[in-house]
Amino acid sequence: MSYQTGLSGLSAASTDLDVIGNNIANANTVGFKSSTAQFADMYANAVMTAANNQVGIGTRLSTVEQDFSNGTFTKTDRPLDIAINGNGFFQLSNNGALVYSRNGVFHLDKSGVIENAQGLPLMGYSPGPDGKMNTGSVGPIMVSSASLPPTATKTISAAFNLDSQDPVSTNPFNPSDPSSYSYGQPMSVYDSLGGSQSINVYFVKKATGSYDVYGTSGNPPAPVGPNPSGSMGTITFDTSGHLTSPNASALTFNIPNAADNGATTQNLTLNLTGTTQYAGKNGVTQLLPDGNSSGQLTAFSVGEDGTLTGSYSNGATLVLGQVALATFSNPNGLANMGNNLYAQTGDSGAAQVSSPGSTNHGVLLGGQTEDSNVDLTHQLVDLITAQRNYQANSQTIKTQQTVDQALINL
Incomplete structure (x- = not known):
């Protein structure tokens, strides 16, 4: 024996x-x-x-x-180096079958698909037309190099201070006559083609605490529509200098000359919420038009929740997808396949797929790799x-x- x-x-x-x-x-x-x-x-x-x-x-x-x-984490600053801090595995497609890995070193193929060193696509969620993630199924995550289309400006959120000590204007409004208005502010908006359209907004003091708002657009300036005079409406203030007019958040107008360069006529809303009438200098405190010109993808990053966000040359950001993680009730039941890959077995239990940071799923660290835990x-x-x-x-x-x-x- x-x-x-x-x-x-x-x-x-x-x-x-x-x-x-x-x-x-x-x-x-x-x-x-x-x-x-x-x-x-x-x-x-x-x-x-x-x-x-x-x-x-x-x-x-x-x-x-x-x-x-977990192993320790090494910062690489490569956007497609991703580490999992906590439970979970990346999901990869291997000829239609799902395999799993903790190796988060990825790159883009020629089509923009995120894949690992063996050419296996990283799986996750894709955004729907409304921008919300379709979590019903997973698919390869793609980073599109297509230009971000322009978005025409619809709303201008602006706030000003109008000097309460300014005199009441007695001259008819004329944008070429500074004495006919109390304050004017130039601004730019985007048309449907992504081109820049210039606008000027003018405040004409007609009585104590009451201002008529006018607008012009283009060069040479022409009154904004639909009112031939360019009038957008009237705003009023109380004795404390606060807005009291209910329409101040929705002064509507349009830019008819936007069509001169082939763009559609723009209908816009000027939101003056936050505008005050205090003694002191006239000035702008907030000027935030929405919309954007067309843009090219310049960078992208992965957040803790797996969201892949693209940054564009026009300053806009867009959610491109979300990495999905899989967890198992018995990770030691997984079958080792080599190349840092695992396959699900009956001993491992079924994969529980969810977004990073959800119950029992770790968070992601973009620009980092997880070292071996040896x-x-x-x-x-x-x-x-x-x-x-x-x-x-x-x-x-x-x-x-x-x-x-x-x-x-x-």
């Missing part, structure tokens, strides 16, 4: 050396998870033998357990121990040989 016992010990020590060697070899592999060989004892005729007479016949490999705890110091100590175990088991066989030789020599 000593031969069998010694051989099982040699086999176990050899397996232990293999596992430890694999850990050491992958100490610099992104997303690698270290493993530990677990062994179980063996007994012959264990059921039929009295408990106090059982003699072991060696050991066998029970399981190779992986440690799925502790080299610990592994080198284990290597020495496994080597000594191998030597000790070989000594068991050598001793049995000596005993056998003694019997032969009788």
Whole structure:
């Protein structure tokens, strides 16, 4: 029996050396998870033998357990280097089948699809027409290089202070006559083609706490519509300098000369909420027209919740997709496929897919990679121990040989 016992010990020590060697070899592999060989004892005729007479016949490999705890994180500043802080695996498409990985080093292929080093597309959610994520199914995440189309300005959110000490205007409004208005402010908006249209807004004090608002557009300036005079309406203030007119948040007008460059006639709303009438200098405190010109993708980033956001040359941002993570009730039940890939099995349980940061799913760290969680110091100590175990088991066989030789020599 000593031969069998010694051989099982040699086999176990050899397996232990293999596992430890694999850990050491992958100490610099992104997303690698270290493993530990677990062994179980063996007994012959264990059921039929009295408990106090059982003699072991060696050991066998029970399981190779992986440690799925986080490794440390390394900052790379590459936008498609993504680390998972917490539970979860990236989902990748392998010829239509889903596989899983902790290695978050990705790049764009020639079509703009995000993929790993083996060319497997990263899976996630895509935005619908309303910009909301379609979480019903996952698909390859794509970064489109197409231009962001222009969006015509619809609303101008502006706030001003109008000097309460200004005199009442007595001259008819004339944009060329500064004495006919209290304050004028130029601004630019975008038309349907992304071109810039110039607008001037004028405030004409008609009585204490009351102003008529006029607008012009184009060069030379022409009154905005639909009123031929360019009048947009009247705003009023109380004795504390606060707006009291209910229409101040929705002064509507249009720019008929936007069509001169092929754009459609623009209908806009001027929101003057926050405008005050205090003693002091006339001036603008807020000027925020919406809309944008066309733009080219200049950069993109991944947020903690997996949202992939593109930044464009016109200053606009757009959500391009969202990385989805998968978790398993028993990660050690996953099958190792090599190349830092895992496959789902019956032992692992079904994948639970959700967005990063949701229940039991970790968050993402963009511009970072997760290092291997191998502790080299610990592994080198284990290597020495496994080597000594191998030597000790070989000594068991050598001793049995000596005993056998003694019997032969009788």
